[in-house]
Amino acid sequence: xxxxxxxxxxxxxxxxxxxxxxxxxxxxxxxxxxxxxxxxxxxxxxxxxxxxxxxxxxxxxxxxxxxxxxxxxxxxxxxxxxxxxxxxxxxxxxxxxxxxxxxxxxxxxxxxxxxxxxxxxxxxxxxxxxxxxxxxxxxxxxxxxxxxxxxxxxxxxxxxx
Amino acid sequence: xxxxxxxxxxxxxxxxxxxxxxxxxxxxxxxxxxxxxxxxxxxxxxxxxxxxxxxxxxxxxxxxxxxxxxxxxxxxxxxxxxxxxxxxxxxxxxxxxxxxxxxxxxxxxxxxxxxxxxxxxxxxxxxxxxxxxxxxxxxxxxxxxxxxxxxxxxxxxxxxxxxxxxxxxxxxxxxxxxxxxxxxxxxxxxxxxxxxxxxxxxxxxxxxxxxxxxxxxxxxxxxxxxxxxxxxxxxxxxxxxxxxxxxxxxxxxxxxxxxxxxxxxxxxxxxxxxxxxxxxxxxxxxxxxxxxxxxxxxxxxxxxxxxxxxxxxxxxxxxxxxxxxxxxxxxxxxxxxxxxxxxxxxxxxxxxxxxxxxxxxxxxxxxxxxxxxxxxxxxxxxxxxxxxxxxxxxxxxxxxxxxxxxxxxxxxxxxxxxxxxxxxxxxxxxxxxxxxxxxxxxxxxxxxxxxxxxxxxxxxxxxxxxxxxxxxxxxxxxxxxxxxxxxxxxxxxxxxxxxxxxxxxxxxxxxxxxxxxxxxxxxxxxxxxxxxxxxxxxxxxxxxxxxxxxxxxxxxxxxxxxxxxxxxxxxxxxxxxxxxxxxxxxxxxxxxxxxxxxxxxxxxxxxxxxxxxxxxxxxxxxxxxxxxxxxxxxxxxxxxxxxxxxxxxxxxxxxxxxxxxxxxxx
Numbered sequence: 001x002x003x004x005x006x007x008x009x010x011x012x013x014x015x016x017x018x019x020x021x022x023x024x025x026x027x028x029x030x031x032x033x034x035x036x037x038x039x040x041x042x043x044x045x046x047x048x049x050x051x052x053x054x055x056x057x058x059x060x061x062x063x064x065x066x067x068x069x070x071x072x073x074x075x076x077x078x079x080x081x082x083x084x085x086x087x088x089x090x091x092x093x094x095x096x097x098x099x100x101x102x103x104x105x106x107x108x109x110x111x112x113x114x115x116x117x118x119x120x121x122x123x124x125x126x127x128x129x130x131x132x133x134x135x136x137x138x139x140x141x142x143x144x145x146x147x148x149x150x151x152x153x154x155x156x157x158x159x160x161x
Numbered sequence: 162x163x164x165x166x167x168x169x170x171x172x173x174x175x176x177x178x179x180x181x182x183x184x185x186x187x188x189x190x191x192x193x194x195x196x197x198x199x200x201x202x203x204x205x206x207x208x209x210x211x212x213x214x215x216x217x218x219x220x221x222x223x224x225x226x227x228x229x230x231x232x233x234x235x236x237x238x239x240x241x242x243x244x245x246x247x248x249x250x251x252x253x254x255x256x257x258x259x260x261x262x263x264x265x266x267x268x269x270x271x272x273x274x275x276x277x278x279x280x281x282x283x284x285x286x287x288x289x290x291x292x293x294x295x296x297x298x299x300x301x302x303x304x305x306x307x308x309x310x311x312x313x314x315x316x317x318x319x320x321x322x323x324x325x326x327x328x329x330x331x332x333x334x335x336x337x338x339x340x341x342x343x344x345x346x347x348x349x350x351x352x353x354x355x356x357x358x359x360x361x362x363x364x365x366x367x368x369x370x371x372x373x374x375x376x377x378x379x380x381x382x383x384x385x386x387x388x389x390x391x392x393x394x395x396x397x398x399x400x401x402x403x404x405x406x407x408x409x410x411x412x413x414x415x416x417x418x419x420x421x422x423x424x425x426x427x428x429x430x431x432x433x434x435x436x437x438x439x440x441x442x443x444x445x446x447x448x449x450x451x452x453x454x455x456x457x458x459x460x461x462x463x464x465x466x467x468x469x470x471x472x473x474x475x476x477x478x479x480x481x482x483x484x485x486x487x488x489x490x491x492x493x494x495x496x497x498x499x500x501x502x503x504x505x506x507x508x509x510x511x512x513x514x515x516x517x518x519x520x521x522x523x524x525x526x527x528x529x530x531x532x533x534x535x536x537x538x539x540x541x542x543x544x545x546x547x548x549x550x551x552x553x554x555x556x557x558x559x560x561x562x563x564x565x566x567x568x569x570x571x572x573x574x575x576x577x578x579x580x581x582x583x584x585x586x587x588x589x590x591x592x593x594x595x596x597x598x599x600x601x602x603x604x605x606x607x608x609x610x611x612x613x614x615x616x617x618x619x620x621x622x623x624x625x626x627x628x629x630x631x632x633x634x635x636x637x638x639x640x641x642x643x644x645x646x647x648x649x650x651x652x653x654x655x656x657x658x659x660x661x662x663x664x665x666x667x668x669x670x671x672x673x674x675x676x677x678x679x680x681x682x683x684x685x686x687x688x689x690x691x692x693x694x695x696x697x698x699x700x701x702x703x704x705x706x707x708x709x710x711x712x713x714x715x716x717x718x719x720x721x722x723x724x725x726x727x728x729x730x731x732x733x734x735x736x737x738x739x740x741x742x743x744x745x746x747x748x749x750x751x752x753x754x755x756x757x758x759x760x761x762x763x764x765x766x767x768x769x770x771x772x773x774x775x776x777x778x779x780x781x782x783x784x785x786x787x788x789x790x791x792x793x794x795x796x797x798x799x800x801x802x803x804x805x806x807x808x809x810x811x812x813x814x815x816x817x818x819x820x821x822x823x824x825x826x827x
Contacts, residue, residue, distance in 0.1 A: 026684075026685065027683075027684035027685055027686075027776070027778075028682070028683050028684055028685075031682070031684055036548075038544045038546060044401075044403055044404065044544065044546075046396075046546065046547075049395075049396040051746060051748065051765075056766070084541050084542070085541050085542075085543045085544075086541070086542050086543055086544050087544075088543070088544065088546075089544065089546030089547065089548055090545075090546060090548040090549055091532075091543040091544070091545060091549065092543075096536065096539055097536070097543060099528070099532070099535075100528060100529065100532050100545065100549065101553075103524070103528050104521065104524055104525040104528060104553050107521060107524045108521050108557075111517060111520070111521060112517070115513065115514075115517050119502060119505060119510060119513070
């Protein structure tokens with residue numbers, strides 16, 4: 001296994017090495033860029049997978065631009081300029097799109113703070129007599145299945161011993 | 162004629178549902194139980210009525226009754242019978258009819274099962290359930306009527322979408338629907354508890370059971386969907402973060418969060434409000450998921466069926482949201498915690514952390530799914546593709562797997578931190594082994610090493626839970642290891658079934674790391690006799706062949722030999738299928754599959770005139786089979802945890818009886 005993985009890496013290097021040495025544009029080079037683009041006509045399909053005629057033409061165009069010496073970023077910019085933001089698999093981080101990136105971060109952050117405060121609050125209140133009415137029995141202090149409950153906890157402790 | 166019977170029984174089902182809603186409402190208001198029983202009977206009869214409608218539709222499909230628009234749109238004369246039957250859910254209208262059937266089945270079953278025990282909840286449960294049924298019946302009867310006739314009867318139908326003519330597609334949608342529809346029942350009982358004010362343990366037990374059932378089907382649906390994508394969609398993967406996939410993932414996530422946090426409520430009487438909120442969120446995600454899939458609001462590769470029912474679904478969503486929020490606020494006081502948290506380091510806070518992570522993942526998926534619609538309203542539409550989801554949810558999933566491993570070490574109330582650290586010490590070291598191997602071999606990056614460490618660590622800790630329990634039983638009961646393991650699981654099915662689910666997740670994590678980080682691919686134009694190397698494999702291309710297949714198919718098939726070194730390991734035939742009637746092409750991969758990796762080959766393009774060359778795309782997908790194996794373990798674990806337990810039922814019945822006595826003597 002180790003040996004074969006080693007061979008695998010070697011082969012990969014050879015493959016990449018020869019391709020760039022010859023300066024020839026391979027289908028893999030095209031796919032590497034097409035993968036980061038979405039088909040402008042058929043929605044929600046990455047350009048490297050789409051089988052339509054239009055997408056074949058677009059891939060041919062990527063190849064052409066690569067042969068003319070364009071960089072990956074230039075080609076992506078070119079597509080974005082012509083077809084709008086919707087061709088990018090990952091929305092550009094600008095303007096309103098920041099919502100997409102910042103909202104989860106903000107949620108995690110605020111959620112985390114709220115979560116910590118909630119835990120602390122719960123913990124701080126443990127000395128209070130629980131001011132809660134158990135709706136089932138109307139008994140304000142002790143939940144009814146207390147015995148059951150202690151037994152279960154003991155079980156739990158034993159299990160984790 | 163037959164179609165008229167079907168339509169008439171649908172209308173009758175609607176009338177029965179409306180009556181059930183009215184009778185349950187009136188019965189609850191007046192306290193007259195006879196009205197409630199009448200409502201139940203009305204609900205019970207909707208199932209056979211909708212079944213009749215479905216059966217007439219199936220008969221029409223099988224008998225090629227192309228006078229019906231739906232039949233003509235999803236079948237054709239040359240389709241085999243089993244596909245004609247499954248064409249019931251092959252299009253929009255049929256799917257909605259099928260949805261109605263499952264909803265009425267679930268409702269009828271739920272009302273029969275706990276009729277006596279949950280007497281106080283039933284009027285309200287009936288009310289909410291019949292309201293939901295009414296909504297879906299109205300959609301079917303007035304907007305998406307599958308029994309609509311065509312003015313001119315065509316000679317042949319259009320046939321089923323080729324993507325759906327796959328065994329995976331025959332069971333995948335029903336499983337998803339069962340999962341989706343199943344989540345209605347927990348919601349119905351949660352709302353019934355709120356409306357009736359009986360917020361004791363009864364509703365949570367009933368709800369947990371039904372949630373587990375729905376969750377099982379949804380998990381199955383997700384796994385089967387992934388497998389179907391891998392086998393049929395021809396892009397080397399199983400999950401594309403497509404909006405429609407996300408639509409089914411989101412309720413699953415919310416349901417997963419609920420199944421964990423509900424344990425805090427059962428053990429400690431805490432987080433009642435939160436659990437209620439989770440149930441409501443799950444249901445609303447089911448409805449909005451259906452809305453996404455059915456309305457075509459986000460067009461995607463999965464939206465085979467679209468129509469203008471968007472506003473109706475949106476309206477229903479808003480009504481249910483307002484209704485749920487109103488009742489939660491109104492019963493806010495009764496949902497406060499009976500107990501306090503004792504320690505940061507406890508089982509309770511571990512479950513809370515789990516909920517926090519799952520909700521964060523859910524939020525990211527939600528934003529990613531709905532952002533394109535929002536952006537369209539404000540201007541340029543953007544696409545949110547896999548890179549976004551992978552970046553945002555990847556780290557969260559990793560944390561979740563880590564927590565999954567550690568959490569079983571915590572205890573209720575409080576946990577001894579030192580003890581816990583000691584328990585984690587050697588698994589933490591042991592989990593370094595795969596990383597050392599990877600480094601020696603020269604594979605991976607720090608990120609993937611961390612991921613592998615987390616998955617291995619969680620795996621060891623989970624396996625140890627089994628070993629610990631088995632060992633304890635072997636010592637105390639002097640049982641042999643197998644007997645001890647069996648009785649351990651049999652006596653604590655929820656816990657050890659749950660841990661089996663965790664093991665399934667660990668296996669899937671390995672598979673996902675393998676395919677996400679170590680996938681290799683190449684594409685090239687091959688001539689007959691040419692070879693190409695990828696990984697340790699060599700592929701020899703032997704030309705393409707073209708012939709007519711079943712139905713209206715034209716198949717172009719390549720013959721290729723897969724070698725490892727000089728040894729021929731398999732001959733494979735990737736092919737493209739062209740359905741001439743619809744002109745739709747399909748790319749069917751062929752692969753050599755081993756537990757270690759899949760060598761997956763696609764025939765991407767070829768020239769019709771040339772039999773000796775074709776463009777081939779090859780993927781090497783390491784560990785992808787671990788995803789499927791993990792899925793099977795996962796489902797097996799869920800079955801163990803969810804299987805009805807007679808002893809448990811008796812205990813519940815007994816505790817109910819005690820409660821009733823207690824209430825009576827108060």
